[in-house]
Amino acid sequence: MNDEEKFLKVWNDPALFSYNFMEIQDKNDELVPFKFNKLQRDFMENMSRYNIILKSRQLGFSVMICAYAIWLAITTPNSNCLMLSYNDESKRAIFNKLKQIYKSIPEEVKPKLLRNNRSELQMENGSIISCSPMGNVDKGRGNTCSLIWISEFAFVKSDVAEKQILSLEQALNSKGKLIIETTANGLNFFHGMYIKSKRKENFYKSFFYNYLDGKEMFLEQYEEARDTWKNLHNNVPFSEKDLKDDEKELLKNYPNMTLDVLCWRRLKIENSSEDKFNQEYPISDDVAFISTGASVFDNKRVSTVLQSILLNKTKYLKKLEIEDLPQELEKFYGRSFFMYKSPTPKAKYYIGVDTAEGTKKDSSTCIVLAEEGEEVAMFKNNAIKPWQFAEFVNILGRYYNKAYLVVEKMSGGHSVIERLRYEKQYLNMHKYKSYDEFNRIVYNIGFDTKSKTKSLVINDLREMFEKGQLLLHSAEILEEMKVFEISDNGSMGAMSGYHDDLVMALALAIVGLKSHIYYAW
Structure with a gap:
């Protein structure tokens, strides 16, 4: 493979492009090449035209989608990428990530910016990346987009989400991608969309990523939890004899579950509640959704039985x-x-x-x-x-x-x-x-x-x-x-x-x- 072929291979692959031309801050605030992790690669390789992602917190999807938008804008002139979030603060955080990543790209690779304000990057190749909160204004009207990303969609009010989604779907161009990405937030419009996508009752492809899928993102937290436990228990480490029944089931049913992870999980739950933990860090998509109303049936038992059915892969007779x-x-x-x-x-x-x-x-x-x-x-x-x-x-x-x-x-x-x-x-x-x-x-x-x-x-x-x-x-x-x-x-x-x-x-x-x-x- 000659140099030109190598360059084209990098140019046409968002993961290779990011690794070769983009930098992000690591946990020590040092700039390092942006190498997609296992989950990010999985999504990039399997995404469809319409995508809906339910996930645990802190898995790196926001920075990955920002990198994908920049890659698309640079490699495909006249692209229009619309990045939406549920409020102004979240929008600002996304736009700051965009600017940091764009700034890290070598000058000879990236187009010059014609506009760089508080919500939009406009490039001299005609591409635009704009950031906006969802709000009540019709975001899709008048746009023809190569990429639409809605971050933390579950936190958008259900009436607004329902009103906006059809308009946004119509705003995609013929090769465009729509990505809905969020942690759970109770039983709302997003919950209904996600369940329908799982059942193949709409045209969205569903993805679910739990905290074990992104285990490497939490290694420092696991170490901190292990040390905290020892400090609280006379220097005695967390062990199998400390496990509760539900923790024993998790250890048995998930091959990559470890005592360190369970120790971290235990301390997280003690700082809030099991329902809150399951919403922020779900092990399976069925436990992520918490009813905020006056449920007739015990939520924990419902989730436990449902999880058991899914884990045991209960199937109907052939x-x-x-x-x-x-x-x-x-x-x-x-x-x-x-x-x-x-x-x-x-x-x-x-x-x-x-x-x-x-x-x-x-x-x-x-x-x-x-x-x-x-x-x-x-x-x-x-x-x-x-x-x-x-x-x-x-x-x-x-x-x-x-x-x-x-x-x-x-x-x-x-x-x-x-x-x-x-x-x-x-x-x-x-x-x-x-x-x-x-x-x-x-x-x-x-x-x-x-x-x-x-x-x-x-x-x-x-x-x-x-x-x-x-x-x-x-x-x-x-x-x-x-x-x-x-x-x-x-x-x-x-x-x-x-x-x-x-x-x-x-x-x-x-x-x-x-x-x-x-x-x-």
Whole structure:
């Protein structure tokens, strides 16, 4: 490879360009070549057009994206890079990083600056890098951008974030990149975007980086924590006998976890709280999001169970593992319908059924519970019509040994009950007693959800969950439990913008389980 080829290789690679031409301050405030770390390289090599990054603090993403913007502006004339953050102070910090990195580049490599003010670098090659807080002004309008970066997006007010994001997406040029990068900040608009990206329900590619991924960035802090522990404990080092149960699980489940890291984690938590630590330094993306409202379910237990499901890589049964799966169930399998256990002969099963209208808003859901409280199957679909759902529930119930059905009556539930009972002759269904105008007893099929009955069934669910009497396999149920709250007036339900269809189906299945009724036919 001749010199020209070597130069072009460096010129066309942001990581090589940064290492050869840029300098940053190290921990001793000395200027050193900017060499991308493992996480920075991973993102650069795998980013897409639309990217969303959830991360631990202090992993070096801000300085990496600043370097990428400068590389893009220098190597691609007439580039427009828009750098956004949640407030003025954060914007100033980003712009100062930009200027420091740009200043470190050799004069013969970088274009001269035509403008260098408090928020913009304009180069003589026509490229512009501008920094701005998000605010209420439409940032995307009138721009055609090669790069848009939103730093700490989770801290932007949800109404502003929702308003701005569509405009910013439209402002990208044909080869442009949009990067959303942030630590978590509760259950807000960013949380919804990130969860959808994980499920591939939007066109963003999701990335998650925990504090172990960037372990080398914290080495001095680990050493300081180790020394602090010894000073507090008569010079006795932190050891395995000091570990709590959750710390033992972390040591067992994460190969690069060490006692030094756990000592640092322990002291960080003691200085604030476990919830705060998990938000700032998440080990997994599911523990990063903390509900700030009046959660009905214990956040710590929800996060622990969810983490266990993800760590154990709980998977639904493969089609080949299931015998005699009816065609009506098979056509939904792996998309809307998932089984964790096949039906056992003579076993009793209880199915909670929550019906929606099939308009792609709320979802029609089923949870199948075994008699011991284990979730054995789950269905969730937001497009299925009530009459189609009735067909599905009929086959599902019969497949699970003519299971006991608890069907919620609201929305399309009446239609589902009518079809199941009178058209399909399904007899093993929940009933409740009421009185007519002549004080005669009337038995009604289904479950009538009112504020009082909803409170009762949700509290039954909460009790069984917190006592460890439920074995759940679907991560989506736990995600709904995280956003299930009680309002000031006592009503229960999902936070605004979220859903609770699976939670309600689970609560209905527990109604059946606790009734100890099973009609044979």
